[in-house]
Amino acid sequence: MPGRGPSPSRTTAVFAYGAAAGLAVDLLVGDPRRAHPVAAFGRAAAAVEQRLHRDHRAWGALHTAVCAGGTVALGALAARTVRGSRAASAALTAASVWAVVGGTTLGREARAIGGALAAGDLEVARERMPHLVGRDPQALDGPAMARAxxxxxxxxTSDAVVGALFWGAVAGVPGLLGFRAVNTLDAMVGHRSPRYRRFGWASARLDDLAGWPGARLTAALAAVAGRDPRGAVRAWRADAGKHPSPNAGPVEAAFAGALGVRLGGTLSYGGRVEHRPVLNADGRAVEVADIERAVTLSRRVTWLTLAACVGGRTIISAVRGRKRRGA
Structure with missing residues (x-):
């Protein structure tokens, strides 16, 4: 019935203005240095884990449902509270985007490591590596750190930016917060350690599902924004399936092709060595200067994602409007 809720065009405008404002704040100041909402969620999830942890998939699924479901419910309640005000809704969207995306901090950490590598200070680079990657920095030389x-x-770019914006476009503030909650749970319990092999199974699988569309959108936009679109698409099609992660594969392969470099190969996690297939084998070895190129590509993909999400919502709103008028 008409007048029952905000029109699709209004909700699209709220998302567009709010998301743009949130990305602009992230660009200017990066992540909050204190009282970061994601860190608060992590502490709450860890407290729930202490009560629920059992070496069983069902208990892990309950943990995922409580933590991710509670976050989505909180986002829905907040959105409902400000539903009557376009300005308040846009402000809530902006605050949510700022809280869940991490593009600027990602770029700063990458550049800090790149600067240390360019100066030949491998020890400083190794000290900063844990801020960005989970690999054992002591097992990496300069070129391996640049590649990592x-x-x-x-x-x-997919996990901390594009995926969140995609689900924000689909489901508003609950989508933004829910995606970030799922992604954080996967980072906390989704790895295959003895403690989490069963308990973290649900979080890992849900993260794979939630990240699927954002990863493909990231790969497509990396091809559009990179200097070698054909190379990006070729590497994506040829090599994405070789990666052990269904979502990291398309993204890393497309970035490799777009940048003209080789990614993948041998790496070490906590003393465990993995030999991963090479992505874009025809590319050259990664150099320190490629870190800045990757950060620039990531930023381009971020703003293209916003345009794509707003454009997609606008088209859907127009189609729905025509159907309503036709009815």
Whole structure:
């Protein structure tokens, strides 16, 4: 019935203005240095884990449902509270985007490591590596650290920016917060350690599902924004499936092709060595200067994502409006 809620065009405008404002704040100041909402969520999730942890998939699924579901419910309640005010709704969207995206901090950390590598200070670079990647920095030389940084920039562009904006466009503030909650849970319990092999299964699988569309959108926009679109698409099609992660594969392969470099190969996590397939094998080895190129590509992808999400919502709103008038 007409007048029952905000029109699709109004909600699209709220998302567009709010998301643009949130990205602008992130660009200017980066992540909050204190009382970061994601850190607060992590502490709450850890407290829930202490009560629920059992070496069983069902208990892990309950943990995921409580933490992610509670976050989505909180976002829905907040959105409902400000529903009558376009300005308040846009402000809530902006605050949510700022809280969940991490593009600027990602770029700063990558550049800090790149600067240390360019200066030949490998120890400083190793000290900063844990801020960005989960690999053992002591097992990496300069070129390996540069490659790891480029791979991390690619993967986190999807996880920390594009995926959140996609779900924000689909489901508003609950989508923004829910995606970030799922992604954080995967980082906390989704790895295959003895403690989390079963308990973290649900979080890992849900993260794979939630990240699927954002990863493909990231890969497509990396091809559009990169200097070699054909190379990006070619690497994506040829090599994405070789990666053990269904979502990191398309993103890293597309970035590799777009930048003209080789990614993948041998890496070490906590003393465990993995030999991953090479992505874009025809590319050259990663150089320190490629870190800045990757950060620039990531930023281009971020703003293209906003345009794509707003454009998609606008088209859907127009189609729905025509159907309503036709009815």
């Amino acid at each position: 940084v480029v791979e991390s920039v690619a993967e986190n």
